[in-house]
Amino acid sequence: MATKTVPIAGSRPVVKRQSLARRRDLGAWLRTALAVLLTGGFIFPIFFWFTASLKPFGLIFTLPPVFIFQPTLNWYSVVLGGVSYNDLMLKLTGALTSTGGGFYYSVPYILSSIRVAVASTLLVILLATPAAYGLSRFSFRRRHDLVFWILSTRMMPPIVAALPFFLMYRQLDLVDTYPGVILVHTVINLPLAILLLKSFFDEVPFDLDEAAMVDGATRFQAFYKVIIHYVLPGLSATAILSFIFSWNEFLLTLVLTRTGVRTIPVAASTFDSSTGGTEWGFLAALGTSAMVPVFIFVLFVQRHLVRGLTMGAVKG
Numbered sequence: 629m630a631t632k633t634v635p636i637a638g639s640r641p642v643v644k645r646q647s648l649a650r651r652r653d654l655g656a657w658l659r660t661a662l663a664v665l666l667t668g669g670f671i672f673p674i675f676f677w678f679t680a681s682l683k684p685f686g687l688i689f690t691l692p693p694v695f696i697f698q699p700t701l702n703w704y705s706v707v708l709g710g711v712s713y714n715d716l717m718l719k720l721t722g723a724l725t726s727t728g729g730g731f732y733y734s735v736p737y738i739l740s741s742i743r744v745a746v747a748s749t750l751l752v753i754l755l756a757t758p759a760a761y762g763l764s765r766f767s768f769r770r771r772h773d774l775v776f777w778i779l780s781t782r783m784m785p786p787i788v789a790a791l792p793f794f795l796m797y798r799q800l801d802l803v804d805t806y807p808g809v810i811l812v813h814t815v816i817n818l819p820l821a822i823l824l825l826k827s828f829f830d831e832v833p834f835d836l837d838e839a840a841m842v843d844g845a846t847r848f849q850a851f852y853k854v855i856i857h858y859v860l861p862g863l864s865a866t867a868i869l870s871f872i873f874s875w876n877e878f879l880l881t882l883v884l885t886r887t888g889v890r891t892i893p894v895a896a897s898t899f900d901s902s903t904g905g906t907e908w909g910f911l912a913a914l915g916t917s918a919m920v921p922v923f924i925f926v927l928f929v930q931r932h933l934v935r936g937l938t939m940g941a942v943k944g
Contacts, residue, residue: 828862
């Protein structure tokens with residue numbers, strides 16, 4: 629006689645809950661693994677570049693890569709310490725080279741990049757903030773067309789503007805000058821800054837402007853005493869992006885400079901020799917050193933960065 633199994637009351641919901649819990653745990657593990665892989669993909673080039681700046685030249689491009697080695701500061705001694713290139717080559721190879729001493733000394737290039745990036749970022753913020761406020765708060769004919777035109781300037785490849793800029797700069801005697809480089813960095817970063825700041829101003833209720841003006845403030849006073857405080861995270865995020873874009877700008881800076889002004893990207897493009905090809909050790913040391921000022925700048929404003937980049941993402 630066959631026996632009939634009677635299910636225990638409430639057992640099926642418990643099994644379902646356990647199955648859902650296992651699936652949630654598996655999903656969490658998969659998301660974590662994916663996040664680790666993506667983060668590693670972004671961090672590994674920086675890690676490799678840093679280790680390359682500490683390796684002897686023969687170990688930089690060995691396959692498989694070598695990660696356990698005796699570190700050396702030879703490349704930094706020339707790039708940051710001002711040690712003569714000939715002296716270092718004599719020490720490493722026992723032979724002199726034809727390259728002049730101090731050719732790869734890069735502290736002046738780093739200072740030039742800091743000067744240009746800081747000045748252009750300040751100009752971008754000073755010009756973009758009132759422009760973005762006006763586009764956000766005032767209604768006038770063809771305003772959306774103006775916003776689209778500002779956006780369209782970011783679609784243009786920089787090489788298209790290189791020749792016109794050079795011809796204008798030559799007439800104005802701005803080639804190979806700090807004001808000229810700062811101006812062109814400001815021009816290329818200004819459209820993006822205006823669009824970003826406009827989106828931040830759009831998230832601030834118009835009622836705040838009206839309340840301030842009802843209390844006797846002028847439009848300008850309402851702007852700089854009330855509204856500007858609500859978009860400080862957005863200003864920080866915009867300043868960081870403008871600083872990074874200026875720091876990394878290469879093409880227009882190369883076209884508009886000679887030897888008087890030389891930023892890090894332009895200087896790095898000259899790190900080669902007629903006999904040895906690209907000087908990867910010195911280039912890795914310069915690249916690693918060039919990351920430090922950006923990290924310091926971001927460190928000071930990181931508290932506002934995430935809030936500024938996510939500002940207005942959630943309403944309610």
